[in-house]
Amino acid sequence: DAGITQSPRYKITETGRQVTLMCHQTWSHSYMFWYRQDLGHGLRLIYYSAAADITDKGEVPDGYVVSRSKTENFPLTLESATRSQTSVYFCASSVTGDGETQYFGPGTRLLVL
Amino acid sequence: QQQVKQSPQSLIVQKGGISIINCAYENTAFDYFPWYQQFPGKGPALLIAIRPDVSEKKEGRFTISFNKSAKQFSLHIMDSQPGDSATYFCAASGTGSARQLTFGSGTQLTVLP
Numbered sequence: 001d002a003g004i005t006q007s008p009r010y011k012i013t014e015t016g017r018q019v020t021l022m023c024h025q026t027w028s029h030s031y032m033f034w035y036r037q038d039l040g041h042g043l044r045l046i047y048y049s050a051a052a053d054i055t056d057k058g059e060v061p062d063g064y065v066v067s068r069s070k071t072e073n074f075p076l077t078l079e080s081a082t083r084s085q086t087s088v089y090f091c092a093s094s095v096t097g098d099g100e101t102q103y104f105g106p107g108t109r110l111l112v113l
Numbered sequence: 114q115q116q117v118k119q120s121p122q123s124l125i126v127q128k129g130g131i132s133i134i135n136c137a138y139e140n141t142a143f144d145y146f147p148w149y150q151q152f153p154g155k156g157p158a159l160l161i162a163i164r165p166d167v168s169e170k171k172e173g174r175f176t177i178s179f180n181k182s183a184k185q186f187s188l189h190i191m192d193s194q195p196g197d198s199a200t201y202f203c204a205a206s207g208t209g210s211a212r213q214l215t216f217g218s219g220t221q222l223t224v225l226p
Contacts, residue, residue, distance in 0.1 A: 004156075033213075042119070042202055042216040043157070058213065090156050098212055100145065104156030 003027070006091050006105040014113050019078045021108045023091030031097040032074040034058075034066065036087040037107070043090065049074055050097055081112045116140050117205050119217025126224050132190040134220045136203035139184065143205040147214070148177065148188050151200045160201070161188070193224045 004025040013019050023032065030051050035043040035058075045058030047066040055066050063085060065077045078085055088109050092102040118137045126132045136146075147162035163170045163177040163186065170177045176189040190197055203217040 035216075040122075040218055042218040044216070045213055048213060059215075092156070098145070098206065100162075100206075101147075101159050102214065104158065106154070106156050 004091060004093055004103055004105040006089075006108050008108060009106065010109050012111045012113065013081050015082060016080050019081050019110065021076045021078075021089055021091075021110070023074045023076070023105060025072055025074075025091075025093045025103075025105075027093060027095075027103070028071060029093035029095055029103070030071070031094045032068065033092040033094075033102060034064070034074070034076045035090045035092065036060065036085075037090060038087050046076065046089075048097070078110075081110075083112050086110060086112045116143075116215045117203060117217045119203050119220060121220060122218065123221045124223070126193045126222065128193065128195060128224055128226050130193050130224075132188075132193045132197070132222055132224070134188045134201055134203070134222070135185065136187065136205075136217050137183075137185045138205050140205070140207065140215075141184070142207035142209060143215075144207045145205065146177070146179065146186050147204050148175075149202045149204060149216075151202065151219075153199075157202060190222075193222075195224045195226050198222055198224050 007022045033048040034046040049055045049068040090107045091105040094102045148160045149157035150160040151157040174191045179186045201220045204214045206214045
């Protein structure tokens with residue numbers, strides 16, 4: 001039972017480069033989420049998806065793009081990375097989208113130089 | 114706008130002591146209040162949750178106390194153990210525009226042996 005996986009686990013990139021963070025879940029959960037975790041801010045929602053081909057913005061969507069062509073995958077792309085996007089990124093999934101029991105991946109630590 | 118305020122930012126407790134973490138919310142549309150536990154290098158995991166129809170919920174050594182009129186809720190960890198050392202996040206969700214989880218800023222708990 002793989003659950004929810006993220007890749008890469010660590011990434012160093014330079015300002016202006018495009019970066020894609022991958023998220024894969026094996027539960028066939030309808031909902032998937034991307035959060036960023038920064039000290040003092042907790043977890044902030046970037047984007048979420050209710051199903052394949054259905055995505056919506058969260059609290060901090062600027063500078064990020066998502067897609068969901070398959071239920072199990074939910075990649076997050078930083079189109080032109082900035083230093084302010086240095087963070088730990090968590091993907092999560094849930095059966096329903098009403099906030100109940102989200103299952104988190106192990107995270108991707110991203111450093112933008 | 115931080116809709117869920119969490120305190121303290123860090124907490125040090127002796128083994129066997131009681132750990133108390135507090136959260137306050139502003140949005141009266143919130144009707145689900147979970148706590149997530151996060152160990153270093155891992156994603157957050159649901160610990161315990163409460164709905165406002167009850168004032169307290171207990172699961173083992175973990176208890177949520179809820180005060181609807183004050184718009185506050187807290188996590189109590191009885192007989193704290195070194196294995197409880199982690200970061201704890203409160204969160205809230207509700208209906209309509211509040212449907213997605215809003216997290217507090219987190220509390221880093223250290224339980225000394």
